[in-house]
Amino acid sequence: MTTQTILPVDAERLSELSQGSGEPGWLKDSRLQALALAAELELPKLEKTRIDRWNVNNYGSYKASKPLAALNEAPAAIAALIKDQEEGSLIIQQNSGVVYTRLAPELAAQGVIFTDLQTAAKEHGDLVQRYLHKAVLPGEHSIAALHAALWNGGVFLYVPKNVVIDTPLQAVLLTDDAEAAFVPHILVVADTNSSVTYVDNYVSDKTEAGLHNGAVEVFVGAGATVRYATVHQLGADTTDVTYRRAVVENDGTIEWIVGEMNYGDTASDTKSVLKGNGSSSDAKVIAVGSGSQKLNYTTQAQHFGKHTPSDMITRAVMRESANSIINGITKIEKGATRADGQQTEKVLMLSPKARGDANPILLIDEDDVTAGHAASVGQVNPEQVYYLISRGITRHDAEKLIIYGFLAPVVSQIPLEGLRNQLQSLVERKLGQ
Amino acid sequence: MAADFVIEGLKATIEGKEILKGINLQMKGGEIHAIMGPNGTGKSTLASALMGHPKYEVTEGTAVLDGEDLLEMAVDERARAGLFLAMQYPSEIAGVTNSDFLRSAINSRREEGNEISLIRFIRQMEAKMKELEMNPEFLHRYLNEGFSGGEKKRNEILQMMMLDPKIVILDEIDSGLDIDALKIVAEGVNSMRSPERGFLVITHYQRLLNYIKPDFVHVMMQGRIVKSGGPELAERLEAEGYEWVKEELGIEDETVGQEA
């Protein structure tokens, strides 16, 4: 039996909204088509997770946001994240709309585009239309379709050919009004031989139930490098469903760094499509689950190109009665000779009620490849605790050392110092230390 | 103050099976005691029971260090009270660097707000590592992870040197060490000899005792100390084995679980 998707908005209203905000006709049509699809499609099928029982219908409705006159007017909930960012490149989305945009002038001079996606659709329509919804397809399931129908605010980052950017561009996405739809779409296009680092943070500051339905699309051109770092720290009130996809051309590189530090139910899927020969992907996911969170984290690498290495690592700590399903899917298509797909999923459980389930999957249709996986689910080893406390360290500190030690091999590999420190303190907060 | 350590009537079980059957031993600061004995006679069990390994249950007896009964304390309290055990099989802990670990151990002995400064700590650690001829990279390696047998033993001695304990138990510190490493480790131990500190050295071989000269030698069998003497006892055991001791005492099977 199919469950009817509850549409949070009707076609007429959606059409009005699109026109009202001056969107081009192609975008209005794209939204309406996606809405029609949503009515027919089912929820995504997640391994061992009944997402149909989650709070996935709390979209709220579109509400215009008031732009910030200056950065120091930003809500207190995100103050720490935007400290000292006056001179940087930064976008802030608050609820349904972007309220602050700044692109460093030297980047603008090189032709870099960094603006909210709604503006980009008007000002760079051809470029946006060429890529929007081409990596996460609206036809995949009802959540992707509703995302394509309803997305708001968002980020568009375009890096022209041969432009190499050293300082990270940042975005902060805040939901602090439960009635306002929060459906940001991030679109990154890195042209041939360019290089860029993008870092964003998802934050909530409210108590009523809400939903974040997010999609991220990254197009990595030939020889380009994109480092995409994202930290989700949404509160228990917010259910988070996020799809991230990168499509990588010849000799391009995508590097994902994902911090899953939410307090609410979370499903995320981070996938690299290695389309070009010599393209590569590296994904690192750090997660801490607490309370009664239901979590489903997936990393995927799909190899089409020859000589394509991929590596994905997820390390998750589960405390209290958090329940996590962790999937890794390496898919090597026929013809992707010399592909090398590696993955590791590890879960450390801190309480008898915490649950972790690691599912490594290798799907290989080509002979001339290498692939490997490692998965483990376990508890803090009492022998290790004994060893540490036998040196005078208290039990509490010993367990802390072991937990951080579990995450350290991944955290220490994060190339951005600020992000590394931020993740460290978020982990501490989630572990109640 | 010179350490004063008295074990009386110590009995311990593991999974309900009695392994230690009444150990009596007195040690003072400045003294080195060696414990020898065939395999499976309870030597490591004695060390673990004193340290407080959760698998061992002490059923009777006391172990009093400077007037305080260690057996009443949690494991970390025993360590902070001055007990140190260099383990026969040290754990490996990925993700925790040797230096973070040792700094936490040192700071656990200090008041909050009075932690050792990073620079001082690194200097101390580097100096001790040099004495033990350890490559400075071991500072940043994960704790014992992938260490060779000998490297683990050196790392145990490094910890002992950094933590300045009152009573040191060395459980087969010589196993897995090459001849040069044995000398280096023994020198490390000898450099720590002082009138304040006592050592309990568990070993199978006279070789170690050539470098670390014991004042007393005890033989364990069947979970008890069955014979004690001076350094000459170790030499005789090295030359003749344990048969004569068993004969003298009328013991047929020396392992625990057997009664004389």
Ligand SMILES: Nc1ncnc2c1ncn2[C@@H]1O[C@H](COP(=O)(O)OP(=O)(O)OP(=O)(O)O)[C@@H](O)[C@H]1O
């Ligand atoms: N879980 C257990 N259940 C039953 N017996 C055990 C258990 N663990 C240890 N023992 C037994 O306790 C006895 C003493 O072991 P212990 O490790 O103290 O010997 P040891 O004197 O240190 O020997 P070695 O010289 O080989 O190191 C052995 O017979 C051992 O098999």
Ligand SMILES: [Mg+2]
């Ligand atoms: Mg032993």
